[in-house]
Amino acid sequence: MTTPDGLPTEAFDHALSTVDAPAAIALVQGLLDDGVDPLAVLVDVIAHGQRAVGDRWQRGEWTVAKEHAATAVAVSATEVVTRFADRVPVTRGKVVVACAEREWHALPAMIIGTAIRLDGWDTVLLGASTSPARLSQCLHDVGPDATAVSCSVLGALPTTRRFIEASTTAGVPIMVGGSAFGSDDVRARALGATAWAPHAQGAVDALHHLPPVVRRAAPLPKAPMAEQAAIEVGHQRLVQTLRDRWSATTTDGPATEVAREVPHQAVHAVSAALLTGDPRPLAETARWIDHLLTVRGADPRLSAELGDELATALRDYPAAHGLVRRHWTEGLVPQGEHAR
Template identity: 50%
Template sequence: MTATTLDDVERFDAAVARADVDAALSVVQDLLDGGLDPVGVMVDVIAPVQTRVGRRWQSGAWSVAQEHAATSVAVSALEAVARATQPQGRARGRVVIACAEREWHAVPAMIVAGALRTQGWQTMLLGASTPTARLSRYLQDLGPDVTAVSCSVAAGLPNARGFIEASTTAGIPVLAGGAAFGPDSLRADRLGATAWAADARGAAAAIEGLPLVVPAVPPLPGDLTREVAALRTAHDAVVDEALRRTGVAPAAVDGEDPMRESLDQAVHSVAGAVLTDDPRLLGDTAGWVSDVLRARGFDDPDAAVRDALVHAMREYPRAATMVGDHWPDVAPRSA
């Protein structure tokens, strides 16, 4: 077994940046032929390059089209690794892996699926933005041993709760992971997940300790769920009101409307922060929003966005308080 080098990552990054599928597959095959285990290829080469792809769009260096083209190359590389993966050790059970509804980033879930397959688990990957009703049908039809939910953006957190409810009602434990769950288990715990993992290697380790059967997750406080449900129902109206408050006219450039898209993500983030009672989510989102807007020509957007959100959420007391107390006037640069 070998280790990755910076040169391996740079070679793959260069191929992805050119949207050169053949070159990317050649890098992956060279690594596998050289003795690097499939999990290492996925976690130490493909995953960090995909992070770079997202940051290039975030910084304004790349267009949406470039980001999508690069991601398609990463997906092809992951599929190639999956075809070359041979399970190790004894056969395990079956895992259904899905991205929460409104979560369109499927690459992290693909990496987790690949890591679990190397450990002998049978995996069923449902893909991006899976509706809870669809997941429920799979749970009934397949009777998996574990449900794994991936959530990279805050918009998916309320729907991740729906996954957890559906799965634990059937007695099936839930493994949660992804950037939206944060750097520790707090949000996953508060949403009722059975376990949390920081990355694919952590998922492969955590799944070993899951119970065979779990009780249904207890309901969240009614006043909390009612406010979050009302905020989600009024989501578009809240975004519209916040946009009016900023005084920025809607204007799509290269298929983007930066202020509207930023406010859209911000409102989703507030709903997730209220639901998990974790204000750190707002700091993370504020940094992302600030980076996106500054890169697209908005000067000093932080306080304007904060004030617009507080105004637009004035009918939602938990949300307005969360934003007023925890959305920074000057957002940190996101990592």
């Protein structure tokens, strides 16, 4: 398997699958030595391979341990491109790149930071799960021209909003991206970000059009924010309630171990919908959970049952309760479709 440009994605995928860091590093270094566009190496080889890693865990083909080991290989390969990028002269301004607090997937931020550096920006990479306080201190110390934030999990959207507040309060434009934002800029705009980027090339392009100074992000609507804050405070209680009531976690089954972590994602989806005014995280999460469980042989009715239990657990939160009732099942496959 190769990309349209003939890049050796199959060889890189094999290095990830066999957790062969030396092979992955040698492959990437060879491509760079041969003059292949380093951004193409980042996007079409490394990021392409990493998506396949996540898909294999999602399909139940790999354990979490195997996924983490392969990701470490991808990080090592990315560092090769990062060292190459560090030789590019700085011809633009400075960008602070970080993962929002609770976002432990550092590789996407590394890839974005390296892509930006290749374009001549000076970059400061803060890494995984950066606290808003640490970001604020960095903005004060560094005085960057822009902030770039990676957020791939819905649970990190609340802290991404705090990043947006910190950056815009300092007058610094902020670009956001990652799978938690979905396929368009709706959630990014709702949270007050200056720009949204769908991928590495998009991040490079977006930086060229950021204003030099921005105003502080406007406050979010009070009523849904009040519910979101209360749900965030009660997150563990709500998760435990779901675990105590949902049959996927109260009885032994083929997906019981994975199912125990699922309630966290369900509650995070509610919080994200309230925070952004976008109900799509509910259907997206329901669909993700449905696939996660059914490929492991679980009863296809479990995802709908979780939606019912989630709505019941949120009965004291009228906006959240209504969102779950209206939108959770939009993401579920009609009964009988799983077998096709």
